[in-house]
Amino acid sequence: MGLFGERVWEHTIVVFTRGESLEGKSIEQHFETQGEALEWLLEKCGNRHCVYDKQAKDQNQVIQLLEQIESVVVNNSGRHFELDETTLREVEEKKRAVQERANARQLKVEEKRKRLIEGEVRSSLYQKSELLS
Incomplete structure (x- = not known):
């Protein structure tokens, strides 16, 4: 991460795959059991995260990710990371x-x-x- 500098966090969304492995727990409950490193990561990226569950039948997870991407774009005035x-x-x-x-x-x-x-x-x-x- 040192190569990218601090500005990279303004453009970062953490995407968790295998949401089905949470077995009914919320992602927040999972965060609490995973320690400081994960908390640090989420804090650095403004708590922007999305969980993908391949067993989910609805499109809400895709819509949520797209909304977060749009929010990142707006917050960065349409500029991509360079x-x-x-x-x-x-x-x-x-x-x-x-x-x-x-x-x-x-x-x-x-x-x-x-x-x-x-x-x-x-x-x-x-x-x-x-x-x-």
Whole structure:
């Protein structure tokens, strides 16, 4: 979340799937049992959330989600979320650095594997030469 900055929360709605697994409990009751992390998440996004229950026969859950999306759009004056150029460059630089480290680790693994195989071949050849002598 640090990559997006605090502004992302103005554009966030948490969608819970598998509402049928609540087994008759309200989502609020479920929140109370799930601890501080979930409470923090909901607080950060202005308590905007929606529950999708695939067993529900009515369209109210879809209508509620669309209404929340419309509310977010209105509250943000119709603007969508965008990363600023500086943040975008930082993200790209971090991504490039991670990829470079991954490539370096892969080369080390391949080198160690090659040395291990060469060592096993030499050991095998040595054992065979000992048997022949």
